[in-house]
Amino acid sequence: MSRAKAPYIAPAERAAPDLDSGKYLVMWQGPNHPGITGNMSLRLVIEGDSVVDCETHVGYLHRGFEKLMERRLWMQNFPLVCRIAVPEPDFNEYCYAAALEELAGIEVPDKAVWLRTLSLEMIRLASFLMWIGGQAGAFGHGTIAQWSVTMRDYVLDLFEELTGGRIYHMYIIPGGVRGDVPAGFLRRVLETMDTVRKNLDDIELVMFHNVVYKMRAQGLGYIPPDWVDQYGITGPNARAAGLPRDLRKDLGYLAYPRLSFEPIVGTVSDAFERSRLRLLEMYQSIDLIRQIVDMLPARGAFRAKLPNPLHWKIPAGETYVAAECTRGEYGFYVVSDGGDKPRRVAVRGPSYTHGVALMERLARGVNIADVAGLMVSLHTYPPEIER
Amino acid sequence: MNIKDFIAPFAVWKRAFEKPFTVRKPIDERPGAPRYRGFHINDAKACVGCGSCEAICMNQAIDLVPVAGLPAKEGDSGLRPRVDYGRCCWCALCVDICPSGSLGMSNEYVWVDADPEVFRYTPGVEAKPWDKSELGYRRAEGYRLLDGQRVAMPELDHQAAVQSFLELVRGYSRQQAEREADRCVACGLCVASCPAHMDIPGYIKAVRDGQLDEGLNLLYETNPFPEACGRICTHRCEAACSIGAGTGADGEPADPVAIRWLKRYIADQVELADYGRALPRAEPDSGRRVAVVGAGPGGLAAAYYLRLQGHAVTVLEKDEAGGGMLRYGIPEYRLPYPALDKDIAWIQSLGVDIRYGTAVGVDLSLADLAASHDAVYLSTGLPAPYRLDVPGDDHPRVLDGVAVLAAATRGQSLGLGKTVAVVGGGNVAMDAARTALRAGCAVDILYRRREADMPADPDEIREAKAEGARLVEKAIPLEVKAIPLEVKAIPGDPAGALVAWNEARMVQKEDGQRPVPEPIPGAVHEDRYDSIIAAIGQGPDLAFVAESDGIEIRRFKPVVASDGRTSRATIFAGGDLTNERKDAISAIADGHRAALAMDRLLRAKGN
Amino acid sequence: MKHDEFAAALAFALEREQAAVAFYADLESRAAFAAQKATLAEFRLMEEGHVALVRSLQARGEVNLSATAAVDLGLARQLAADEPPPAELDFQQILKLAIKKEERSGDLYGQLAAAALDPELREIFGRLAAEESRHRHYFEALYESEVARDN
Structure with missing residues (x-):
């Protein structure tokens, strides 16, 4: 059989199995399961080895970030926001900083714009590298994770050198960035890119020309194009369905309008196509990083002068700033009442749409062994579902 | 599927022989x-x-x-x-x-x-x-x-400044003040260093928030001379300010917050007519009577806080107007009289009775005063100039710095001539020098030690020099001599005098003490000046205190407790007369402390 | 050194210190106001301390004063040497009187030390001169800190 040739469309209606009939097994997958990529739970109803019903349960990771932000000074939230999405903190930093700058009318120096772009592209690459390890691992290919996580660590070495931190960079600060690149840094970026690229070639060979991976991933979790708007699907999950939606192009924020690239699109959004598309986006990130290194201004201020952070008040107003993260549209909606703290901050993480409603539907009829692979193929990070 | 899909995965084996990536901790x-x-x-x-x-x-x-x-x-x-x-x-x-x-x-x-x-x-x-x-x-x-750079204060340029007695420092605009106020981190180090312990972070916040009435109220909680202190305070707070502790983004030493100018901004922005909206009124009459001797900042501060508590306060002032040294010692270009008058007018508006032209010890005795009042506060300051104490210091062209400044305040002709030597390195010397410059004189400042040792405010020294005064360091005056007759006989030549002075070098004689200027043998100069202004220091005039008044005095200072109480329970003293700092803010702090102690005394008496 | 020479030297010193006490007492009696009186009285008490010191030397028959003279701040030479009428004495003038007085005493002891033939006698006057120089230094420091603040 080939699911790739006849994509299976998960039913819209939720089944109502009679749990007392003895035919079904209720099974919890998570909250501590390697296929979940974070702390959340799937309550699965199983018939034989097929999923009849899936219910997502969140709440294990709720840290109340959005509420906490209302009690902290504008600048004090800067070290807080990166913690909302652990593998990809920089998008939080960027969206938060850009929202504040827009509300307060602050012009960010060009050098900072480039350094922000560099930092966002580098974290996209690092995040994809971590994801691909999870994706391969979910189908039993643990070796890929060994390689890709090492490559991710090499990228994190770069972050450590640039920002002083490996995971939480806290580099994109309102007004600009916290420092210029160290001496010799750009050369090391290019060297690392070469190493990563070589590894990606290896990964491409052993993962995408692999009969096991093809048989298990093709046709799994098929997303028809008309679901994209219905479920609010963004990022690679949408692009794999053939829609050229990429905020880097569509919104043209930071230095992206000055870089040359085209959104990568697929044809049939199943687990295989989505993972292949993400692999191509990793190559694309490497290319973009090389362009940025070429075009990065050598001199210039990297941060605008801001008021004293202890009494900084931002004029009343509200804004929504979004950016294209690895998983899709990442956004911060920020409201100021003119005070020294946010009135409200709401974070839009793409994992919320992909990991909850979409996952519940796609899981229907799936073999229980493929649930983890399906979940990872949607590339969700539970920490950003619960802010 | 093709054959490659079956074979390719075995490529992972090539990595089996590579060196591991991990760190072998x-x-x-x-x-x-x-x-x-x-x-x-x-x-x-x-x-x-x-x-x-x-x-x-x-x-x-x-x-x-x-x-x-x-x-x-x-x-x-x-x-x-x-x-x-x-x-x-x-x-x-x-x-x-x-x-x-x-x-x-x-x-x-x-x-x-x-x-x-x-x-x-x-x-x-x-x-x-x-x-x-x-x-x-x-x-x-x-x-x-944080921003290490202070918002620049608009000032007259020195060429223009020296032409008139116009106020030099123009004051911040609202935007400038709010920007400067934004630099404060409200650490409060300034509060500890201020003799009056003003709530500096509080009023700076008021500037930031545009709450000037609230700011004025905070100022008056500890200091009823915000207009004056906003201009001439010795601003020890700024030396303590944490913002000035490091370097700015440009690597230059950071500027402390302009605390003094922000205080001035608040007082300048609120009209006297609106003071009542922000400030407390006096309590109902307590029936107690207090006399204050001397209407300087310390005496009037005591009067203000005593009056707020409902006591009847009479201030006796020997001069024709209030303010003491603020009026007669500080020139108009640093503290314009309308600003000082505003501070005094608010104090008077509460019902403080100031009797001008009344000198205790001349018009009435301290004993009479003590008998007719429940308490007395002595804040007579340091009105008596010390002499140069060199031979010839009684020459008629040797003038006293404080007297020159007072004459300038009264609008009297100074008659300084064309060339002036100012002897001394304190603020009085700088004020006298700059007053002489404004009278069109060429001015030399003779100082025994080095510029760095001068007790004057560094800004004052800088400005005096910028306005054209010549600073002669390490110059020990030896003698003032009359000009020999044959020289003097030139028709139309104003009377002058010769100042003989000795070049000195600084010698560290005792460890831990400041170095002593020692004359260099033979390096004696003689310069001719039309006037010599002595500004080496001032002392108290305590002739009005008799032994029978029962106030213990040691070395020409009434002995006072920390709250200003003398050895006589109902008589308090403070200000330059008793404290070491001898500046306006310390006198105001003394006045406030003494007022609180006197209030306790008067209330206790009532029971 | 003969005992009577030692006794004569101390008797001379005692006489000088007593004269100093009398000098301050005289000014004190003519003082016009409390501040003058208090300051003069304080200085008189210091001289009385000196009298007591010399008496104790007489009683013990030996001299145990330090031989180290104090630093000369140079004021004594610079200050003008007129003596104003006592009723107008201010703090500056009283201090000046005291400095001049200590200087004269120190000079006198110094001269006596130089003139003394007996080394022990020279020692005694030398030490008395040093004692006076310490006194002068005390008053000079007071003058520097209280009077010539701006100078």
Whole structure:
């Protein structure tokens, strides 16, 4: 059989199995399961080895970030926001900083714009590298994770050198960035890119020309194009369905309008196509990083002068700033009442749409062994579902 | 599917023979990057304990704690930040904000201990292996969270300034004041250093928030001379200000917050007619009567706070107007009379009765005053100039600096001639020199020591020089001589005198003392001046205190307790007469303290 | 050194210190106001301390004063040497009188030390001169800190 040739469309209606009939097994997958990529739970109803019903349960990771932000000074939230999405903190930093700058009318120096772009592209690459390890691992290919996580660590070495931190960079600060690149840094970026690229070639060979991976991933979790708007699907999950939606192009924020690239699109959004598309986006990130290194201004201020952070008040107003993260549209909606703290901050993480409603539907009829692979193929990070 | 899909996965085997990527701890070390945000380090000597790190820390991981062997002093709270690594999130905002630049982070990140308590410690005080770490996070060059540069104060240029007695400093606009107020971190080091302990962070916040009535109210809580002090205060607060403790983004020493100018801004912005909206009125009459001798800032401050408590206050002033040295000692270009009049007018509006032209000891005795009032406050200051004390110092062209300034206040002709020597290095000397410059004289300032030793405010010295005064350092006056007859006989030549002075070198005679100027043998100069203004110091005039008044006096100072009480229970004294600082703000602080003590005394009497 | 020479030297010193006490007492009696009186009285008491010191030397028969003279701040030479009428004495003038007085005493002892033939006698006057120089330094420091603040 080939699911790739006849994509299976998960039913819209939720089944109502009679749990007392003895035919079904209720099974919890998570909250501590390697296929979940974070702390959340799937309550699965199983018939034989097929999923009849899936219910997502969140709440294990709720840290109340959005509420906490209302009690902290504008600048004090800067070290807080990166913690909302652990593998990809920089998008939080960027969206938060850009929202504040827009509300307060602050012009960010060009050098900072480039350094922000560099930092966002580098974290996209690092995040994809971590994801691909999870994706391969979910189908039993643990070796890929060994390689890709090492490559991710090499990228994190770069972050450590640039920002002083490996995971939480806290580099994109309102007004600009916290420092210029160290001496010799750009050369090391290019060297690392070469190493990563070589590894990606290896990964491409052993993962995408692999009969096991093809048989298990093709046709799994098929997303028809008309679901994209219905479920609010963004990022690679949408692009794999053939829609050229990429905020880097569509919104043209930071230095992206000055870089040359085209959104990568697929044809049939199943687990295989989505993972292949993400692999191509990793190559694309490497290319973009090389362009940025070429075009990065050598001199210039990297941060605008801001008021004293202890009494900084931002004029009343509200804004929504979004950016294209690895998983899709990442956004911060920020409201100021003119005070020294946010009135409200709401974070839009793409994992919320992909990991909850979409996952519940796609899981229907799936073999229980493929649930983890399906979940990872949607590339969700539970920490950003619960802010 | 094709054959490649079956064969390709075996390519993973080629990696089996590669060197592992992992670090073999503990055989291999892997130090943090040069910018790594590891454990904190703090230069405890450079740290001023302002607590900005504590204020910015969103995790409340930092506590300012007392440290043994580090006593609080001016500009240093004596506290140092203690970091709790159970809370720290390694964001380094504490490093970014640190005004003194003492705080940094090492690149050390491994620390193993079974005792959880050790992970809360005071960097720079409790020694750690990474204390000397050169690597680790520091603020990037050109990057600061705080602004080290003061908003420039609009001032007359020196050429124009010296043409008139117009006020030199023009004052901040609203936008400038709010921007300057924004630089404050509200650490409160200034409050401790201010003799009157004014709520400086409070009124700076009022400026920031545009709440000027609230600001004025805060000013008057401790100081009823905001217009005057906003201009001429010796602003020790600014020396203590943590914002001035380090360097700015440009690497230059950072400027402290312009606390004095912000105080002036508040007082300038509120019209006298609107003071009533912001300030408290006097309590109902208590039936007690208090006399204050001397209407200087200290005496009037005491009068203000006593009147607020409902006591009837009579102020006796020998001169024809109030303000004391603020009026007769400080020239108009530093403190215009309308500004001083505004301060005094508000005090009078509460019902303080000032009797001008009434000198105690001449028009009535202290004994009479004490008998007819429930309490008396003596704030007669230092009106008597000390002489040069060199041969010939009684020459008619030797003038007294304070008298010259008073004559300028009264609009009298100064008759200084064309060339003037000012002897002395204090603020009176600078004021006299700049007054003489405005009278069109060429001015030399003769000072026994070096510029750095001068007790005058550095701004005053800088401005005097900028306006054209010549500073002659290390000049010891030896003698004032009459001009020989044959020289004097030139028709139309104004009377003058010769000043003989000896070049000196500074000699460190005793350890821990300031160096002493010692004459260089033979290096004697004789210069001719039309006037010589002596401004070496002033003393009290205590002729009005009789032995029978029962006030203990030691070395021409009434002996007072910390609240200003003399050895006679109902008589208090303060200001220049008794304190060491001898400036307006200290006199105001004395007046306030004494008023509180007198109020307690008067209330106790009522029962 | 003969005993009577030692006794004569101390008797001379005692006479000088007593004269100093009398000098301040005289000014005190003519003082016009409390501040003058208090200051003169304080200085007189210091001289009385000196009298007591010399008496104790007489009683013990030996001299145990330090031989180290105080630093000369140079004021004594610079100050003008007129003596104003006592009723107008201010703090500057009283201090000046005291400095001049200590200087004269010190000079006198110094001269006596130089003139003394007996080394022990020279020692005694030398030490008395040093004692006076310490006194002068005390008053000079007071003058520097209280009077010539701006100078």
